[in-house]
Amino acid sequence: MCRPEEELSLKDRALAVSAEGIVIVDARMRDMPLIYVNEGFERLTGYPAAEVMGKNCRFLQGPDTDPVSLQRLRSALRENRECTVLLLNNRKDGSTFWNRLSITPIRDSAGQVTHFIGVQSDVTAEQNALQALEKSNQQLEEANRGLREDLEAAALVQQSFLPSAHPATPGVTWAWMFRPCAGVAGDMFGAFPLDGQRVAAYILDVSGHGVASALLSVTLSRMLIPDPGSYQAGEAGAGAQSGNQSPAQVLETLNRRFPLDPRTTQYFTMVYGILEPETRSFHYASAGHWGPVHVPKRGEAAILEPGGLPIGLFPGSAYSDQVLQMSPGDRLYLYTDGFIEAEDAQDRAFGLQRLIHSLASARHLSLDQSVSALTREVELWRGTSEFEDDLSILSFEITVS
Numbered sequence: 001m002c003r004p005e006e007e008l009s010l011k012d013r014a015l016a017v018s019a020e021g022i023v024i025v026d027a028r029m030r031d032m033p034l035i036y037v038n039e040g041f042e043r044l045t046g047y048p049a050a051e052v053m054g055k056n057c058r059f060l061q062g063p064d065t066d067p068v069s070l071q072r073l074r075s076a077l078r079e080n081r082e083c084t085v086l087l088l089n090n091r092k093d094g095s096t097f098w099n100r101l102s103i104t105p106i107r108d109s110a111g112q113v114t115h116f117i118g119v120q121s122d123v124t125a126e127q128n129a130l131q132a133l134e135k136s137n138q139q140l141e142e143a144n145r146g147l148r149e150d151l152e153a154a155a156l157v158q159q160s161f162l163p164s165a166h167p168a169t170p171g172v173t174w175a176w177m178f179r180p181c182a183g184v185a186g187d188m189f190g191a192f193p194l195d196g197q198r199v200a201a202y203i204l205d206v207s208g209h210g211v212a213s214a215l216l217s218v219t220l221s222r223m224l225i226p227d228p229g230s231y232q233a234g235e236a237g238a239g240a241q242s243g244n245q246s247p248a249q250v251l252e253t254l255n256r257r258f259p260l261d262p263r264t265t266q267y268f269t270m271v272y273g274i275l276e277p278e279t280r281s282f283h284y285a286s287a288g289h290w291g292p293v294h295v296p297k298r299g300e301a302a303i304l305e306p307g308g309l310p311i312g313l314f315p316g317s318a319y320s321d322q323v324l325q326m327s328p329g330d331r332l333y334l335y336t337d338g339f340i341e342a343e344d345a346q347d348r349a350f351g352l353q354r355l356i357h358s359l360a361s362a363r364h365l366s367l368d369q370s371v372s373a374l375t376r377e378v379e380l381w382r383g384t385s386e387f388e389d390d391l392s393i394l395s396f397e398i399t400v401s
Contacts, residue, residue: 021045021120023057027105027113031056032077035115044099044122046092057118060089062096073101080105080113086123098127167191169199171277171400175367177375179338179391186213186268187336187392188221197277200224203334203394204270205289207310216266220254247272247285248319251311255287255319260312267312271334280398282324282332287311290337290352293359297329301360303352331367331397333359338389339374342382350381367397 021041025032033054042048045060052059061070069085076083082104089099100123106115167174174191186206194200204220206213245253250272260267271292273284284292288310295301308319324332335355342350358377362370371393378391 021099021118021122023118023120024106025057025116025118027077027080027115032116041120044091044097044120045089060087060099062088062090064088064096073103076103077116086127097122098124167193167199169193169275169277169396170197171398172199172275173367173397173399174395175371176394177371177391179375179387180214181209181338181387181390186217187338187390188217189334189392189394190221190225191394191396192225194274199275199277200272201275201334201394201396202270202272203289203336203392204268205336205390205392206268207266209389212264212266216258216268220258220268223254223257224250246321247274247283248321251285251287251308251319252317255311255315255317258312259315267310269310273334275396277398277400280326280328280330282326283321284324285319285321287317287319288313290335290340292324293333293335293356294324294326295331295333295359295363297327297363301356303356326398328398328400331359331363331370331395333371333393333395335393336390338387338391339378339393341389342378342387342391343385344381345383345385350378354381367395371395 018038018040021044022036022038023034023041024036026035033056034052035054037047037049037052047059065088066086069087073083073085073087082102084100084102087099087101088096090096100121102119102121103116104118105113106117108114176189176191178187178189180187186209187204188206189201189203191199191201202224204217206216206220251270254270258268268287269289270287271284271289272287273282273292275282284304285308286306287308289306289308291304291306293301293303304324305322307322309317311317326332339355340350340352344350354377355374358374359370362373365373374393375391
């Protein structure tokens, strides 16, 4: 068992060799001068003990020392309480270091503060790492901001290829809805005049999401409608060689032009059709896409035969033309699978039957209102969760007798 004098000597040696800088100031004397510094203080600051005894520790401060932290330290000394602050201090050679300083008051038997002990820790490496992380985070935020701005610009470009006005088609009304899940979408649709009274209509869905899918969807739209404003002006567009190709031939042409690229593995599904208002017939072909939903004025709503393989998967894929004979009051809806695959909180898909039922139940509403009603129903089904796929729908109604 150590004698008191041995225990005191041990404590002195422990303080002296501590890796931390340890100082003691006399709180009873004016300006609280240093009365003790250990070897850790000398190593940390570069000041020998003999040079600093009797001085106030403020000689470690520099022009970049935070005045707010200094004020906190002074308040703690004035109020005789513990305090920990982070200070940028200066060594004797002029270099700086981050000093985490903890001060604790020492009281006598009467409870009066006689001294303060300060423990100084060099946390320069830690602070440098934090500053580097903060700088990296700022750079990342700037990069993200730039990416968001680019995506917003890309979304505007993509939306410019969507119909902004209904094709001037006597005896036919049109309605559509477009909602990308990530700013830009792999979905695209359009309706534009070909020659005479005929109108081409299509909807497509590129595999995947984001910029790559959006680029391909815009490319396809540009190819089908070289002049996006043509359907607004009522002029014959140049898409699909001005209507010289059948819908099946259009899909076969696209399949040759856009073979599967192993680097991107992108393909797309599509329905392309030509409406002849005079005969009320819709000639269409499908490439792996969900069949359009036909809602007659009277009778049961039904899904048309889909047929065909997605475009780009297999060279030489053949597609077949189908014909839907429509009557006044009949409606046709072309849509993407974002509606069908939307899941609720129990991971149940909205499904094709709910989509058909929703459109059939909205027969008493206008065409625009039926599209809005379906969208609201899917939103309620999805709940508060973000959609994981794009939602697009293009529809038309025969209105003449």
